Amino acid sequence: MLNPLHLYNNPRKTADMLSVLKGKANFMKKLCLAMALFFLMAFVSTDEAGAFRCGTHLVHIGDMKWDVFQKCGPPNFRDAWEEKRLEHVYGAPYGDWDSSLQTRIPFGAVVYVLIEEWVYNSGPTRFVRILRFENSRLVEITTGDYGF
Numbered sequence: 001m002l003n004p005l006h007l008y009n010n011p012r013k014t015a016d017m018l019s020v021l022k023g024k025a026n027f028m029k030k031l032c033l034a035m036a037l038f039f040l041m042a043f044v045s046t047d048e049a050g051a052f053r054c055g056t057h058l059v060h061i062g063d064m065k066w067d068v069f070q071k072c073g074p075p076n077f078r079d080a081w082e083e084k085r086l087e088h089v090y091g092a093p094y095g096d097w098d099s100s101l102q103t104r105i106p107f108g109a110v111v112y113v114l115i116e117e118w119v120y121n122s123g124p125t126r127f128v129r130i131l132r133f134e135n136s137r138l139v140e141i142t143t144g145d146y147g148f
Contacts, residue, residue, distance in 0.1 A: 020111040050142050052129050054120070065116070065136040075131075081087035087111045 050061045086108045112146035114135040128144035 033070065039080055041117045050141065052120075059131070059138065059141075061138050061141060065133050065138070068118070068131065068133075068138060072120060076121045077119040078116065080114065080116040083113050083115055085111050119144075123147050 005061075010059075052059045054068075059071055081143050087110075088098035089107060089109045113134050114136070116136075118133070119130045120129045120131070124147055125146055130142045130144055130148045131138055132140040132142070
C-alpha cells in the first residue's frame, strides 16, 4: 500500500509518481479522442454522397443502368455521347529475370467509352439529380439546382 506521507517526504518519488500519472492522463486523452473520432466516422452517413433515393429505393454508384431504370423509372432528360480515352497498358516484362528490377514497357491503347447522363427532376422543392453512366455503370451522382 502506498503511504501518502512517504511520498510527501520523498520528493523524488513524488516527481516519479506525478510523471507516471501525467503519462497515463495523456494516454487517456489520446484514447478518448481516438474513440470519439471513430464513433463520429461510424455514425456519419456516407450514403448521401454516393447514393440517390428514388421513392423507397436507393441507387448507388456502381449500379447498372437497367437497375437504376427499374428503381427510378425513366429520366426527365437523357443525353448520350461517346468519348475516346487513352488507357495505359503495360506489355511483357523485360530485364533480368532473376532480379526484382523487371519492368514492363508501357504503351497506350485507345478505349471508347459510352457516356450517358440522366436527369431526374423531383419538383420545385427538391434538387435535380444528374446521374452519369460510363459503359452502362453509374459512376457519378451530382446535385443540381432546385427543380421546376
